[in-house]
Amino acid sequence: MEGMKPRLATPPLPTFRGRLHDARTATSIGRWLGLALAVCFVTGVTSHYLQRPPDWLADILPSRPTWGYRFSQGLHVASGLAAIPLLMAKLWAVYPRLFVRPPLRSVRHALERLSVAALVAAGVFQLFTGLLNIVEWYPWPFSFVPVHFAVAWLLAGALLLHIAVKWRDISSHWGRRSPGTLTLPAEDEPDRRSLLTGVGAGVAAVTLTTVGQSFTPLKRLDLLAPRHPDHGTQGLPVNRTAAAAGVTAATTLDWRLTVTGPRSYAPSLAELRALPQTDVRLPIACVEGWSVEALWSGVRVRDLLERAGASPRSRVRVVSLERRGAYRVMEMGASHTEDPSTLLALRLNGRVLSLDHGFPARIIAPNRPGVLQTKWVVGLEVL
Numbered sequence: 001m002e003g004m005k006p007r008l009a010t011p012p013l014p015t016f017r018g019r020l021h022d023a024r025t026a027t028s029i030g031r032w033l034g035l036a037l038a039v040c041f042v043t044g045v046t047s048h049y050l051q052r053p054p055d056w057l058a059d060i061l062p063s064r065p066t067w068g069y070r071f072s073q074g075l076h077v078a079s080g081l082a083a084i085p086l087l088m089a090k091l092w093a094v095y096p097r098l099f100v101r102p103p104l105r106s107v108r109h110a111l112e113r114l115s116v117a118a119l120v121a122a123g124v125f126q127l128f129t130g131l132l133n134i135v136e137w138y139p140w141p142f143s144f145v146p147v148h149f150a151v152a153w154l155l156a157g158a159l160l161l162h163i164a165v166k167w168r169d170i171s172s173h174w175g176r177r178s179p180g181t182l183t184l185p186a187e188d189e190p191d192r193r194s195l196l197t198g199v200g201a202g203v204a205a206v207t208l209t210t211v212g213q214s215f216t217p218l219k220r221l222d223l224l225a226p227r228h229p230d231h232g233t234q235g236l237p238v239n240r241t242a243a244a245a246g247v248t249a250a251t252t253l254d255w256r257l258t259v260t261g262p263r264s265y266a267p268s269l270a271e272l273r274a275l276p277q278t279d280v281r282l283p284i285a286c287v288e289g290w291s292v293e294a295l296w297s298g299v300r301v302r303d304l305l306e307r308a309g310a311s312p313r314s315r316v317r318v319v320s321l322e323r324r325g326a327y328r329v330m331e332m333g334a335s336h337t338e339d340p341s342t343l344l345a346l347r348l349n350g351r352v353l354s355l356d357h358g359f360p361a362r363i364i365a366p367n368r369p370g371v372l373q374t375k376w377v378v379g380l381e382v383l
């Protein structure tokens, strides 16, 4: 990075007398940042494979615990948000190193600088795109999911490399009594403690004012998250409204569900209501981090499949009325179709589904990303 600066005869370099720009401070903040990024990576990869499982995994994805995806995606967004103040503090602690002269001392040093450049770029990119995704703002020409997923691997690799390269620094500044700490002036400790307290307070503030979007006991503190779990029709947020999806009351007038299988049939809404109904309490857990539990009633998907002469453990394709949209068509594997809690829901919290929540019928299944809880369902095709 610094190699690109024009070389001046007497470079006007700033002098840094602040003693908190040292390896001990960088290590203290870095371990929390590393933890947040590790949690974010693991939960993010989990979410990715739940959304787009490879063929061999599709029929064996666990449908239990019902709150599994809610927990892991809540953690993904919370750890990503917490990483933002941590990354800023970490960059503040180390930025005087940008001004070290000469900028490149050896091949090894050059490689180390290059790996730090990749680490910083990937880290800033992931946290920035993730943050904008949760407010559904996409000011870039690429599609978010594949790029965020690919850069996650880059970031994970750069982070591991960084830890390996800095291992000696990290281990000598890890604990209070690490040998490295003896070489640092003791009078810095109160300042360092204040700095770390400030960073901790920043992380706590960000977390407490957003985590209520998925962690219901703290929902009253949910002031900064883009969604509040209670705000929306029928007590549930709506990401894509019927209007945005081009679905109107008129579109649903002569609605029939088409179940395609060995014995295809096409029940009307009245016929579906006459079938045995099941009540389940299940959360909608959006990939953007909000989640909320609700009471759903409708017909078990496995019952619908059996009526079509198919096995209750069939893989199905679910098609929505919506004309276009990334979530118009979804596939569901055997472990989910078989689960007695997987419904074609007709009612939500005791009332007929509103148009925004997927009237006449939608999918609700346990332990699945919100994007796969298809609304305005018209077709179930046994695969």
Ligand SMILES: Nc1nc2c(c(=O)[nH]1)N[C@H]1C(S)=C(S)[C@@H](COP(=O)(O)O)O[C@H]1N2
Pocket: 236, 237, 238, 239, 240, 245, 284, 285, 286, 287, 320, 322, 325, 327, 328, 356, 357, 358, 370, 371, 372, 373, 374, 375, 376
């Ligand atoms: N047909 C269709 N179904 C959809 C979507 C969509 O865009 N189209 N969005 C999904 C997303 S991202 C979420 S989080 C849930 C939200 O359901 P809700 O709007 O009823 O709360 O619906 C899902 N079902």
Ligand SMILES: [Mo]
Pocket: 239, 285, 286, 287, 288, 370, 371
């Ligand atoms: Mo979502």
